[in-house]
Amino acid sequence: xxxxxxxxxxxxxxxxxxxxxxxxxxxxxxxxxxxxxxxxxxxxxxxxxxxxxxxxxxxxxxxxxxxxxxxxxxxxxxxxxxxxxxxxxxxxxxxxxxxxxxxxxxxxxxxxxxxx
Numbered sequence: 455x456x457x458x459x460x461x462x463x464x465x466x467x468x469x470x471x472x473x474x475x476x477x478x479x480x481x482x483x484x485x486x487x488x489x490x491x492x493x494x495x496x497x498x499x500x501x502x503x504x505x506x507x508x509x510x511x512x513x514x515x516x517x518x519x520x521x522x523x524x525x526x527x528x529x530x531x532x533x534x535x536x537x538x539x540x541x542x543x544x545x546x547x548x549x550x551x552x553x554x555x556x557x558x559x560x561x562x563x564x565x566x567x568x569x570x
Contacts, residue, residue, distance in 0.1 A: 457568050458482040462492045462508040462521065463537075468553075472507060475557045476564060481505075488514035489521045496528050503532060505567045507560075510538040510550065533567030 459481045463469040466487070473483045484503065486492040489512055496503060506525045508518035516524070522534045539553035551563050 456480065456482050457504045457564075458484065458502065459505045459507055459564055460484045460486060460492060460495055460503040462486045462489070462506070462512055462518065464488060464509065464512050468509070472560065475560055476507075479561045479564075481564065488512050489516045490514040492521055493524065496525055503529065505533040505535060505564055507535045507537065507564065509553075510536060511540065533564075533570055535563045535567050 459476050461469055461472045461476070461483055463472065464487055469485050469487070473485050476483050484495055486495060491514075492506070492508070506522060508521050510518040512518050512521065518536055518538075522536060525532050525534065535551055536549065537551040537553055537555065551559065555563075
């Protein structure tokens with residue numbers, strides 16, 4: 455059974471690149487443009503999403519950190535990778551995958567999230 459990654463980013467190019475990189479690395483991927491789409495997937499996906507990869511700044515009423523908290527409540531075993539191109543004092547930047555990330559950085563962080 456392969457690992458499924460829900461990729462949430464409002465930038466179509468970034469979302470597409472992440473899908474390509476992770477698909478090539480052997481992961482199943484589900485793209486989402488905003489929190490609403492992501493929550494719909496988390497609620498409806500019967501096979502399960504193993505990892506949530508989300509940008510901090512996403513539209514639709516909640517940011518990526520809030521989405522990660524909701525995802526953890528819905529699916530306590532989900533791995534989470536948060537990414538951002540911005541520094542914000544209101545979150546711990548040490549745990550955030552900084553944009554621009556490389557393909558190897560992205561794959562490594564997703565693998566670590568699966569292992570947790």
